[in-house]
Amino acid sequence: MSRYSIMSVVLVLLNILLATAPAHSFAHKHSQPGESNLTVGNFIDFSQWLGIDYGQPTLRKRYDYVIVGAGPAGSVLATRLTEDPAVTVLLLEAGRAEIPLVSTVPLGAPNLQATDYNFAYESEVQTRGCLGLWDRKCSWPHGRGVGGSSIINYMIYTRGNRRDYDAWAAAGNPGWSWDEMLPYHIRSERANIRDFDRNGFHGRDGPLSVEDCPFRSKVATTFVESAQQAGYPYRDYNAGDQIGVSFLQANTLQGRRVTSGNAYLYPARKRPNLHILTRAWVTKVLINKATKEATGVVFVRDGKTRSVKARKEVILSAGAFESSKLLMLSGIGPAGHLQSLGVPLVQDLPVGELLYEHPGVFGPVFIVRKPIDNSISLDGDINFSNFIQYLKGRGVFTTNSVESLMYVKSPVAASPDSGLPDVEVMQAFSSIDYDTGTGTPRAFRLTNTTFDGYFRPIMNLRSFQYLPMLLKPYTRGKLRLKSTNPFHHPIFQYRYFEDDRDIEALVYGMQEAIRVTSQEPFRRIGAELYRKQVPGCEQYTFGTHEYWRCHVMTLTATFHHQVATCKMGPPSDPEAVVDHELRVYGMRRLRVVDIGVVPFPFTAHTSAVAFVIGEKAADLVREAASKEDYRSREKYSSLPPAPSFLWSPFDWPFK
Ligand SMILES: Cc1cc2nc3c(=O)[nH]c(=O)nc-3n(C[C@H](O)[C@H](O)[C@H](O)COP(=O)(O)OP(=O)(O)OC[C@H]3O[C@@H](n4cnc5c(N)ncnc54)[C@H](O)[C@@H]3O)c2cc1C
Numbered sequence: 001m002s003r004y005s006i007m008s009v010v011l012v013l014l015n016i017l018l019a020t021a022p023a024h025s026f027a028h029k030h031s032q033p034g035e036s037n038l039t040v041g042n043f044i045d046f047s048q049w050l051g052i053d054y055g056q057p058t059l060r061k062r063y064d065y066v067i068v069g070a071g072p073a074g075s076v077l078a079t080r081l082t083e084d085p086a087v088t089v090l091l092l093e094a095g096r097a098e099i100p101l102v103s104t105v106p107l108g109a110p111n112l113q114a115t116d117y118n119f120a121y122e123s124e125v126q127t128r129g130c131l132g133l134w135d136r137k138c139s140w141p142h143g144r145g146v147g148g149s150s151i152i153n154y155m156i157y158t159r160g161n162r163r164d165y166d167a168w169a170a171a172g173n174p175g176w177s178w179d180e181m182l183p184y185h186i187r188s189e190r191a192n193i194r195d196f197d198r199n200g201f202h203g204r205d206g207p208l209s210v211e212d213c214p215f216r217s218k219v220a221t222t223f224v225e226s227a228q229q230a231g232y233p234y235r236d237y238n239a240g241d242q243i244g245v246s247f248l249q250a251n252t253l254q255g256r257r258v259t260s261g262n263a264y265l266y267p268a269r270k271r272p273n274l275h276i277l278t279r280a281w282v283t284k285v286l287i288n289k290a291t292k293e294a295t296g297v298v299f300v301r302d303g304k305t306r307s308v309k310a311r312k313e314v315i316l317s318a319g320a321f322e323s324s325k326l327l328m329l330s331g332i333g334p335a336g337h338l339q340s341l342g343v344p345l346v347q348d349l350p351v352g353e354l355l356y357e358h359p360g361v362f363g364p365v366f367i368v369r370k371p372i373d374n375s376i377s378l379d380g381d382i383n384f385s386n387f388i389q390y391l392k393g394r395g396v397f398t399t400n401s402v403e404s405l406m407y408v409k410s411p412v413a414a415s416p417d418s419g420l421p422d423v424e425v426m427q428a429f430s431s432i433d434y435d436t437g438t439g440t441p442r443a444f445r446l447t448n449t450t451f452d453g454y455f456r457p458i459m460n461l462r463s464f465q466y467l468p469m470l471l472k473p474y475t476r477g478k479l480r481l482k483s484t485n486p487f488h489h490p491i492f493q494y495r496y497f498e499d500d501r502d503i504e505a506l507v508y509g510m511q512e513a514i515r516v517t518s519q520e521p522f523r524r525i526g527a528e529l530y531r532k533q534v535p536g537c538e539q540y541t542f543g544t545h546e547y548w549r550c551h552v553m554t555l556t557a558t559f560h561h562q563v564a565t566c567k568m569g570p571p572s573d574p575e576a577v578v579d580h581e582l583r584v585y586g587m588r589r590l591r592v593v594d595i596g597v598v599p600f601p602f603t604a605h606t607s608a609v610a611f612v613i614g615e616k617a618a619d620l621v622r623e624a625a626s627k628e629d630y631r632s633r634e635k636y637s638s639l640p641p642a643p644s645f646l647w648s649p650f651d652w653p654f655k
Contacts, residue, residue, distance in 0.1 A: 045116075047145075047278075051097035052266055054146060057275035059308060063090040065621070066297055066310040067317055068282045068326065070095075071148020072607055073594040074317025075260035076188070076614025079207075081621060082274040089273065090308060092280040092299055094322075095145030097261070103151050104256040105390065106213075106400045107378075110435070110443035112152040117145045121321070121489055122445070123558070128503075129359065129496025132450035132536055132554040138359075139445045140492065141560060142321060146278060147259030149319065149560065150607055154400040155251040155258070156426075157210045159185055159612075160604030162240035163420045171599060172570030173580040175616070178240055184612040185238075193249055196236035207263040208611060209253035213403060214394045217429040218372040218525060219464045220247060220403035226519035227406050230512075242407040242421050242603060251607065255390065255398030260611065277301070283486035285314055285330040285590065287346055294590035300486075312625060313589045317614070320596035321479060324352040324565040325490050327577075327592070328481050332584065341484055347586040349577050352479035352490075354564040356601040359496055360469035360557040361506050362444070363534075364514055365431045368462040369526030375429065376462055379436045401428045402467070406516070407603070410508035412501040414472060421603055422472040423509035425516075431465035431530075433458050444557060453535035454555070463530065468509030469559050471603040474499035479565050496556060507548045561606040563598040575599075581620045582613075593617040 065081060067074050070093040078091040095117060103112060112118065121140040123130065130138040143149030162178035169177035182201070189203035192211040196202065202210070227245035228234055235244040251258040268274055279301055286296040286307060296309035316323040327333055331346030334353060338345050375381055381396050389395025407421035414422070432440050433455035441451050477494030497503050517527050531542050537550035569576025571585070576599075578584055582591040595610040602609055 045096065046102075047096040047099055050099045050101065052100065052146070052261065052269075054097055054265070054269050054276040054278060057277060059090070059275065059277070059306075060088070062296075062309040062311050063088045063275070064310070064312045064625075065089045065315060066308055066313075067091045067315045067593075068297060069093060069148060069316065069318035069322065069594065070146045070261060070265065070276065071143065071317060071319050071594060072150050072260040072610035073614035073617065074315075075147070075264045076611055077315065077317060077593055077617050077621070078274060078276070079264040079268045080615065080618030082268060082271050084622075085271075085273055087273060087625075088311075089275070091265075091274065091276045092282050092297065092308075093146050093276065093278050094281040094318075095143075096278050097146050098151055098259060100262070103147075103259070105397050106155060106250070106252060106255065106257055107381075107397045108439070109152065109154055109257075109400050110439040113139070113141045113443040114439070115152075117143060117151045119144050119321075119489070121492070123492055123494055123496070126496050126556075128498065129553050129556040130445075130558075131556070132447060132534060133445040133556065134447055135445075137445065138496065138556055138558040139443060140558065140562070141443070142319060145261070146265060146276065147261035150251070150259040151257075151261070153560070153607060154402060154605075156400070156402060156405075156605045157238070157249045157251050157608050158405070158424075158604040159238045159608045160602040161242050161420055163415075163417060164600075164602050164604070168568075168599060172573065173568050173599070175580055176568075181612055181616065182240075184615040185608065188611050188615050191249075193236075196239070199236060199239060201236065201239040207267070208251065209258045209263065210249050211252055211254075213248050213250050213252065213399050214255045215396050215399040215429075216247065216403060217375065219368070219429050220427060222521045222525055222527075223406075223427045223516065224404050225521045227516045229519045229521065230516045232406055232408075232516075237405060237407060238608075241419055243409060243419060245404065245406040247404045248402055250400070252398065254393030255395075256393070260614075281486070282318070282326060283329065285316070285326060285332075287330060287587075289346060291588060292347065292586060293588040310589065313591060313621065315617075315621070316590075316592045317594045319594050320355075320562045320565050321490055323592050323594055323596050324479050325481060325486070327351045327566070327584070329484065329486055332587065333481075337480060341481055343481075343484060347584070349585055350567070350575050351577050352565050354567055354575050355477040355479050355492065355494055355562055356473060356475075356564050357477070357494060358469050358471060358559040358561040358601060359473060359475075359502065359506070360467055360559055361510065361552045362432060362467060362555040362557050363465055363551055364510050364517075365458070365463055365465040365530040366517055366522075366527045367458060367530050368464065369528055370524075372462065372525055375434070376460060377436045378434055378439075399429060401430060401434075402426045403429050406512070408509055408512045410505040412504045412508070414474070420472075422470070423505050423512075424469045424471055424603070425509050425513050426467040426469060427513075428465050428467060431455065431458070431463040433463060449535050450555070454532060457532060458530060466510070466513040467557055468506050468513065469557070470502055470505055470509075472505075472601055473502050475502050497553060503549050503552050506552045507545065510548055510551070559605065561601070561604075563595055563601060563606065565596040566592045566594075567599045568597040569599055581624070582617055591617070591621070
């Protein structure tokens with residue numbers, strides 16, 4: 001048997017094992033019934049044998065910095081800070097190490113949501129959205145493990161619009177404008193994008209690989225051509241301006257998923273001054289109440305509660321939900337809410353008072369009547385030849401299914417600026433019926449009625465779909481603690497489409513997708529709008545405005561880009577939790593460094609932004625350390641020098 005075929009068999013077996021094993025984990029026993037953090041795939045900890053080995057550090061009592069959470073921002077920060085061998089960092093991560101063979105296959109992304117790499121949150125029961133989904137709740141997955149959500153996300157690399165960054169800075173946050181943040185994008189990136197990587201906006205030497213998806217179907221090329229005919233210019237949407245169309249730029253390396261773990265931490269994991277502790281769930285920030293200084297954290301590992309001290313700073317990089325949760329559990333949050341739960345108040349701040357999401361919709365769906373390829377079903381595509389292609393860095397396994405992006409501006413957009421889109425239309429190479437298993441329907445909570453009534457009838461046809469995503473929602477929500485149990489999920493008080501303009505913007509995006517698909521290049525491949533009514537919308541005549549509104553409210557998609565729970569803003573901003581240097585207001589030696597600080601919805605999928613928050617935070621922290629003498633508080637001891645940071649792709653199985 002060749003090396004390739006052995007690896008293929010291993011890959012299939014691992015996927016099956018991970019996706020089907022029953023649920024169990026150390027946090028499970030702390031969760032309430034019906035509220036398991038887990039779905040399936042947690043019974044056996046495969047990561048102990050197959051995961052990347054981050055070592056079993058013997059913990060010190062104190063580190064210079066204790067960072068909570070190894071998502072994109074936390075991983076970058078830990079890696080950059082420990083470039084200085086005199087700086088010691090402990091990175092505590094609630095989840096496990098990545099299993100490269102399982103997590104790196106882009107086409108398998110939806111299946112990862114059924115594993116322990118997902119906190120598996122869900123929205124509250126909805127009345128105006130998610131109506132065709134289980135219990136009328138949208139799925140709010142959230143990554144857990146070394147890599148955070150970059151382990152389970154769709155790898156779409158978008159930085160956002162220059163106007164977003166400029167508005168961020170103009171809101172009283174110096175240092176966050178486009179011109180100031182672009183160098184961080186360039187510093188983090190290793191671009192391999194055929195048409196654009198030499199246009200001056202991309203980096204070539206950073207740890208984070210960004211490349212054209214190696215797989216590109218005929219639908220994608222037809223879409224990009226048609227969108228141009230419909231008036232959308234072909235452009236690099238990562239160069240500051242976005243209205244237009246382009247192929248997907250993805251966080252992959254030769255078609256394999258790139259995470260913050262394997263891009264940043266993996267090459268740095270042997271530094272003696274960086275300790276990475278997995279399965280360490282932080283439950284509280286230790287605070288000196290007299291001085292309002294963060295002094296360390298408490299965490300639970302293997303059922304044991306321990307604490308560790310920070311000589312300089314405690315930095316929360318636990319993501320948009322968990323950093324807010326940790327602050328509140330530690331007494332930092334809205335006074336009334338904390339008092340109602342009996343949490344002693346340390347600092348009254350609007351933590352979790354604001355929460356934005358990027359809602360979207362599955363559809364419109366099209367059927368392709370002319371033969372363009374054989375990609376009818378996932379079952380059909382799981383074959384030996386595609387495995388070989390994948391191992392060579394090519395083929396259908398290298399796509400997350402989204403192939404190109406179009407940025408449009410709807411008539412209900414709040415900003416009059418014609419250069420700021422409010423809807424992104426993603427073109428996927430297939431529609432949901434392609435996934436003949438349960439991965440995608442389960443990931444998005446589609447009910448059997450929805451799947452059987454709408455997608456199953458086209459299972460044997462070549463179809464594809466659009467995913468319009470609302471970039472600038474009007475709807476705002478809140479995040480609250482459910483209880484003082486740190487293992488309980490938070491409550492998301494988020495009501496989809498509470499503001500009706502959010503539905504209107506998405507309907508506009510769908511209609512633009514239909515207009516583009518009516519162009520001549522699509523006629524050449526026989527693209528035809530799928531006209532079946534979504535179950536629940538039968539009372540509306542197909543194609544009317546009312547019908548599309550119902551479609552949006554029923555087949556609601558959610559894209560997991562929640563922000564603003566620890567909003568950054570100036571002292572005058574009543575919603576601000578952190579200042580422009582990511583320091584928690586009213587506290588000392590405590591920062592939040594993750595996507596939750598972004599003050600408003602970005603015209604981007606949020607991962608690239610999280611990476612540069614980590615990059616910039618590293619500079620801010622280093623600068624603060626150079627000014628402030630933390631040594632006066634604790635005796636300073638430096639560890640032996642670390643090897644210098646060299647970027648390298650994962651050693652295995654890619655070498
Ligand atoms: C399913 C999905 C698909 C997505 N698709 C895309 C996409 O295609 N493109 C894109 O740009 N963005 C995408 N995103 C969003 C993007 O991945 C996130 O915005 C980004 O990862 C946020 O990074 P972060 O550093 O803020 O933290 P996170 O990625 O949220 O990581 C936080 C880490 O902290 C850990 N943690 C949390 N609480 C604790 C605790 N108490 N103790 C210890 N550790 C803790 C978590 O386990 C996690 O590892 C997607 C997200 C999801 C969930």
